[in-house]
Amino acid sequence: MALTSTLSHTVEEVWKALDEVQDPEIPVLSLVDLKVVREIQVEGTSVTVRLVPTFAGCPAMETMRRDVERRLAAMGFTEVSVHIERSASWSTEQMMDSTKEKLRSFGIAPPPSKLESLHATLSVPVPCPFCESLDTRPDGEFGSTLCKQYFFCNACRQSFERFKPL
Ligand SMILES: [Zn+2]
Incomplete structure (x- = not known):
């Protein structure tokens, strides 16, 4: 007699x-918030997920893949395939306002919504996520990761990070 699985998770x-799977670098955001998770297909006890990396070569991608696999295995899926589409385009312009709000409350300045050009975007003042002052300046050339830049607020004398526009 064949065993029929009782597992029936919907997409x-x-x-x-x-x-509920957090971004490894910004735990206040989920991979769904970040639009890293693009497509989910469920067939019985197997699941296929398509992920799009935020920043090319983002070292967190393998961590994300492992976290997704672990979460899906915990749900009871016996076959889990996670595809990472490095050729697909990801842009901070697709970021929802609610996601930006989460970033701000975490103390990270969100990326601007419209990107005229990278140069123009980088020369626009970045509002401080703590006091909203525009009196801020980049602090050093590189952020803590590929995805973030350091800034310093002259008004409240705090440094903060900005999610790099892409
Ligand atoms: Zn400030």
Whole structure:
């Protein structure tokens, strides 16, 4: 007699579960917030997920893949395939306002919504996530990661990070 699996997760349940998987660098955001999770297909006890990396060569990608695999295995899926599409384009312009709000409350200045050109974007003042002052300046050329830059607020004398526009 063949065993029939009782597992029946819907695609919506998988989206919800992956919305609990945090970004390794910005724990206040989920991989769904970041639009890293693009597509979910469920077939019985197997699940296929398509991920798009935020920044090319983002070293956190392998961590994200492992976290997603672990979360899906915990749901009871016996076959988990995670595809990382390095050729697909990801842009901070797709970031939802609610996601930006989470970034701001975490003390990270969100990327601007419209990118005229990278040069123009980088010369626009970045509002401080703590006091909203525009009197800020880049602090050093490189942020802590590929995805973030350091800034310093002259008004409240705090340094903060900005999620790099892309
Ligand atoms: Zn400030």
